Amino acid sequence: MKKLLIATALVAASGAAQAQDVVRLGTEGAYPPYNFINDAGQVAGFERELGDELCKRAELTCEWTTNDWDSIIPNLQSGNYDVIIAGMSITPEREEVVSFSQGYLPPSASAYLALSADADLTSGPVAAQTGTIQASFVAENGMQLVEYATPEETVAAVKNGEAVAVLADKDYLAPMAAESGGSLVLLEREEIIGGGIGLAFRKSDDELRAKFDAAIKSMKCDGTLDAM
Template structure:
């Protein structure tokens, strides 16, 4: 066997090996600022419902999860740029987002968005003129607030949802509109200083894993594993671990 042929075979094997290694890893983009879905714990590590769920999905698909923290407003562009393979970031399935990415089956049903205020704040939701409303930018709540309140209120947009908590406590904003589980978690950790008021807003669809449209094999693999996790009760167990029971 010639040296050139041996070299070609060695290089080819290396390329195949590299592809196999790449296929064995699932790079997951997440925000790390949206408890209980995803957050940075006291040890400085990513934690939460979606971190546990992602690791369970990887175990069942024989992949290794690598979680990559990314700001919310660029989380879809960086998926499309190839900086990671999937998004698990409390992302609602919407028709607008489906124009650029594809979603797995939902792993969390649609949750009503709730209004969060400093305890004792009185608001008339039929007459919110002059009140300030806080939302996380580029979210379904942001779009909803712009459509409903922009002409009557001062809207304040935050890069991260948890940044709004300090402002509502300080009275810099009168009310925050956010995903129900985020609001309930904030209330539970506020030592009685925050509360839920007003109507529930049904916005967007359930929550799923965002992927690039051309990653059809990954999509199929993720959906198959997700179906197993739902069927054997693992998803229900994780949901009960992280989410409050709605009444």
Template sequence: MKKLVLSTALLALSAGAAFADTVRMGTEGAYPPYNFIDDNGEVAGFEREVGDALCTIAELTCEWVTNEWDTIIPNLLSGNYDAIIAGMSITDERDEVIDFTTDYYPPTASAYVVMSEGVDLSSGVIAAQASTIQASHIATTGATLVEFSTLDDTIAAVKNGEVDAVFADKDALAPFVAEQGFMFEGENVLLGGGIGIGLRESDTELKAKFDAAIDAMKADGSLNTLLVKYFGEDVITY
């Protein structure tokens, strides 16, 4: 889902040499269909179902915690929760600060969406969610990057004419194209190494439990079932 953070190397305090009996699952709650808050005020979406299944397989008691995206890694390191499951792409830069499980979502495409055809993506004004791999990518192009706190804010910026396009995970943008009159523009861009659960580097036992549970869901097909449920028949599966 996404994302690059990291002025947080200074926070690499070991906030947990061992995980507690209850594992706190940290997510954003603002990146549908990966994660969002439903009408009952509960965390829902693809990652809620995946996370709950992983906790059952690993025989862990888990509870869900929401946190804004731009502080999601610092607050993991400071001990506010024990795992990040929030559409976070596995990157070398992040891996210097935290650890990752094996991926539970394969490497996938990022894409541009616009309100009208003919946008010059190479030199236009492009919105991306702050601290994401998409924002980092735009910063290396000739386009002007404008960062926003949430995906919804980037979409609003295009609607309001503040920017020419949004660059984000294609799967996250697809509902806006299907339902709100946006259109994809240009070529897909492959970024990151898939999406994994972020953990403190000290939590090796918890990582092993989640890795084994993810492998089990890949082997029995249940992870593919959830991928198709939330992202459609064309989604890349294991």
């Protein structure tokens, strides 16, 4: 009986320790307004606010880490963090390797940024960030694709004449066009790609995913997500 009580206590202690484990949130930190690094060197943006609120509602202790986009899924699978919250669109290809939460944002428009409004998308390469839905779209729709590791490099390619345009989320490109003084413009053509934006988890982490799903649902129901 004594051994049984000791074993039971150890199991309970182990469960309590697991319940108190820190959940690590992985993001890119280079894709405003979704996520970026502020002047204090901290993760900021819409997804920082969202992630902190989700952790609060799920009663989880969370910490933030950044990772380059092109290896963000492999490093999730390797255990370097537990959740991806990085403006990641839900696609069938990604669902083969990760599990997604319900979407916290609907599919958003992707836009083309170019040097002039009459840019011909078939006259030269169109830039997109490696591993994005935009890169896949360009490759699959008769345009010449040139890929770059970071979103900043895709815009630089347009400025330097290495690409006729860049395709990315309109939310990311619109401020650049507005702040460029007319040197960069958004084309009228837009694309709707993907199935909304969600959190990504390892396929073995169904319990953790369920906690975040419940938190997302509660934010939708009380209007907090819309307001944010």
